[in-house]
Amino acid sequence: MATTKLGFVVQRPPYKSENPKLALTHAIASQSVEIYLEDGDLVTADIAFVGDGVLNCKKDQKALETYGLSSTESHIKMSLLLDLNVLVCKEDLEKFGMTENDIVIDAEEFGAEVEVKVVPFDEISKMMEEMNHLLFF
């Protein structure tokens, strides 16, 4: 039995590029990876939003209404529903004059029990140290 830990680091804003959303959909895919692995083996995904990437977390996104696309916000909520560890850099939020009130924090409406954690970059660094592999988006 072994676990491989992946750290998904999102550095760019949403929508112009597909990449931030692909970070989330790939991280969410960690929930079904067992079909390829031996019993007991796992791949886990932690997600960190840093730099301009914190803008992905802005709440009240209307991508579905405007472009008919599922929003990055909804993917973050899905990540919470699946108990993924989602970190947002505190310093970068502050740089944009944003607070926890401006971003997705929970997905109570879906029944998610975990919440987004707004943390100093040092904690994100620590997470990156703990991962086996890093994927920057």
Place this chain on the structure above:
Amino acid sequence: MKLVAFVSDYRMSVDTLDRLKPEKLGIILVQNGVYHATTKENGNPSSLLNYSADYFVLQEDLETRGYTSSDVDGKVKVISLGDVVDLIFNDYEKTAWL
């Protein structure tokens, strides 16, 4: 953490490299990242060369853009793709494409 970062742009749109503090950092300049090794602006080398890191530049991406080893900053080692593979496997634990 021993991290090797690939830089493929001359103008970086992310500042992640400024904030990573790995125990050992390697920077491999590929694609348009090679200009960091070859180009001075107003007489000054690229600020990307100021990190405490080991620097490498991919020879074929240099040559593609009209440069040779003699154009490369003394801090930067010119390497082949085979050398990139060896660095990834032997000298660093994690990679980052920035």
Place this chain on the structure above:
Amino acid sequence: MGKLTIGCFASLIGSMNLDFAVKLSGAALEKGHKVDLWVSGNATMLSIEKQREFKDYSSLEKPLKELMEKGLKVTACEACAEARGYHKENTMEGVQRFSMDWYLASTFDADRVLHIGGE
């Protein structure tokens, strides 16, 4: 010898990231490593057969086939491909199509992962 998993998300045309990924795959295979190449997002363009060669555009079908003969495993994200109208019928022989969890599974026993994002 080790295993390298490369994920690439950039387009075949309009970016050189896939060229780099394929060349690096070849260099790693030459050194005796196993290599898995995952293409997702716009990079699924790589999986389409019968690409016509022009000198002004990247053309990777030939080198990719040669590397697959040497053991390179190439897998395209099925949803990303379908969303772009790339179907099983026009997928290059030897290229697999799976969902995103395949990429994560490939990282499980990889010694190194190089994730090359899109642009």
